[in-house]
Amino acid sequence: MTDPVYLDNAATTPLDPRVLDAMLPHLGTRRGNPSSLHALGNFARDALEEARESVASLVGASPEEILFTSGGTESDNLAVLGLARSATPEKRHVVVSSVEHAAVREAANRLQSEGFEVSPIGVDPDGLVDPAEFAALLRAETALAAVVWANNEVGTVEPVRELAEICAEREIPFHADAVQAAGRVPLDVSAAPVSTLALSGHKLYGPQGAGALYVREGTQLEPLIYGGGQEKSLRSGTQNVAGAVGLGEAARLAREEMDDRVTHERELRERIFAGLDAIPDVRVNGHRESRLSNNVHVTVQGVEAESLVLVLDSLGYAVGSGSACSSGGHKASPVLLAMGLPERDAFSVVRITVGKQNTAEDVDGFLEAFSTAVVQLRELSPLYAG
């Protein structure tokens, strides 16, 4: 089997060979525990701290403000649950957008079951949060607000700087999930006064199972994991040194190469948009301009997502489906429903996300395969009149 053309980079990216090279020394016999006093411990600790500096640089933070975690989901959970649980007892109110990743959405649901009141912020049809509407939901007893920096499905980039400023003025902790935004959008925490920021390695050509949380100095946070007091007691447990080193190297490369990558991705993205224009009844979801450079998200009228993804797979192209079909019917994405997509359209969406490794030939081949698959499935569809 030849490798498929991979256009699902929002799900995970390939590991950059340079990142792998950086990780390898920490996966062999020279492995040490960064908490150990001996030379091997020092070897691990130095690498870990160097990685921390690289991650800090990517977001404009100081190294002490970076915690290593097991990934984006843990970072989001630690931020949302940790900020809310460390708030003073009268602060039992939480504001979250309706386009959050499940890691934030489900953490907020957990808070609700603990007795917090959760106010969801709606979005416009492009998935954008309105700052005025956001500000109106904040109260004196709001323990935290969370808005994703860039949505993982439709790629809409939110006005996070403005939202963070509104919160900073009122001294309300603000969390941003920047897992998809990192490496594509400048994440300068000195300009955008967020309290916490979640990052992940494997969306950035780094390793899976490695993430980080930026925690602004002075922010109160209750840990999720207790133990030996690593990561300033906010995340106990021996660090995943190789993972953190990989994340650090990925962050360093992302910072250095961001402009080139974004330019390249945007060219490919626009090439896809232009190609899709030729296929009838394909509609773009998400904001057309305030959008991740690598994201194409479309509704394909009359075609169900899973079947389209699998037919494309058979033709050698890997893309993401926007819904999951399971027992007793499909589950529509809450993000798409929040954007006002009719439920039946929410089952007909695919996400195509390019990466730095993709080429114009990949895109052209994809467009041809996509057209073939759509024609075939529409001929089969009782819901497409053509």
Next chain:
Amino acid sequence: MSDRYRPQVMDHLVHPRNAGEIPDPSGRGESGDAACGDVACFTVEISENVLEEVRYKVYGCAACIAAGSALAELVRGRHLLDAASISKANVEDALGGPLPIGKEHALTLVLDALHKAFEDHWNRTAADTLFDGERGQGTGTKSVVAAMSGGVDSAVTALLLKEAGYDVATVTFRLHDGERGSRSCCSPDTVLFARDTAHRMGLPHFTLNLKELFRRRVMQDFVGSYKEGRTPNPCVACNAHVKFHASSFLADELGFHHVATGHYARVEEGPTLARPVDESKDQTYVLWPVPRDVLSRTIFPLGEYRKTEVRAIAEERGLAVAYTPESQDICFIPDGNYRTFVRKKVAAEPGEVVDREGRVLGRHAGVVDFTVGQRRGIGVSAPTPLYVTEVRPRSGQVVVGRRQDLEVREVRVRDLNWFLDAKEAGRVQVRYNGSPVSCTLQETEDGEWVASLDEPVMGVAPGQSAVFYTADGERVVGGGVVTHRTSP
């Protein structure tokens, strides 16, 4: 079981067979819902009970598309009886084995769409013949159409016939829009369940849509009866006009001889109805209106069994229906509240509650709320309990009296259906769970019959059935509808 698709599924997905739509089909069926994310549509061309052509369309996940393709391939060119036997397991086999967890609904979806196309074909074939009551006499040899409600009795009926060597085709009727998932006998889930049960026994299954027939012949009469102060019996009306006619229609179409249901009764020479072995389950009372010509081709296998034996047979053969609850009184009123049901269909006009001498004792909200013999909800206090003895729809009066005022010694009957000579009638039964009392019968000049009872019975309401039995009480001579009662 794997969480990913087998190569066979991928093959059907990428190269679907028999995709498309027949322009002017014999039948078209659709299942699923765009709002749930899966829709399947089958069109079929049927000629002399052979599925000459089949085309399908699916909007849905890969499993649905592949299942549609595999099913179309399995049934194309086959006799309807074979096509209607294809089960979910057969489709699964054609796809190389079980589908991933959570995808099993694909099999139900495509099978349901195909069966709805068959159903549509029968509807087009039947046209108005079901309303007109036209039917043949039955041909073929050891062949039978067995009606299946989804309950244990009808399932065992089909099984016993199969084991007795009959060619069996099963049929489930759509009678009304029962609530989904309710325990009512004809809800959509019930059809799926009955189909599953038939397929597990290896039998073909069909569905006939009789909603319009049922609405006109059973439900309208049910509502109208209350409006006119009569007490309806919808099961009798259904047996008179719906169930047996539809079974006969399908038997004629398939070239089958017999029809069968899961009623507890026996058919004897004549033909006539005879009491079943399990007298506690005796259903001869509701079967009196079955036309003679239909009865002569009818088999009631359960007439020879006790209910406990029937359940044991179902358990022994591993039928899931062994544990289904007993069906309820009125299938189209799942919550059992027939007053609310009737009230929704007819406007109630308030009227007077009077005694037998015409004295006004109180007011009521509408005659539809009352039946003869009723004690509760009269709304008038009295030293001794009051019973409704008569409902007068024209004047809007509800007549109440003492318990003994309900006693009757004479019953007038119309619309008779005779199996035997009226002279053989020695007893009459006026309620489902009543016992027959000795009587003598006399025909009046206007074609009605009067039964003079040897002992009084309580609470005979117009609209109920009066069923005549032989003097030994074992065989049904005939039956009819009580018109109005005569008190002593």
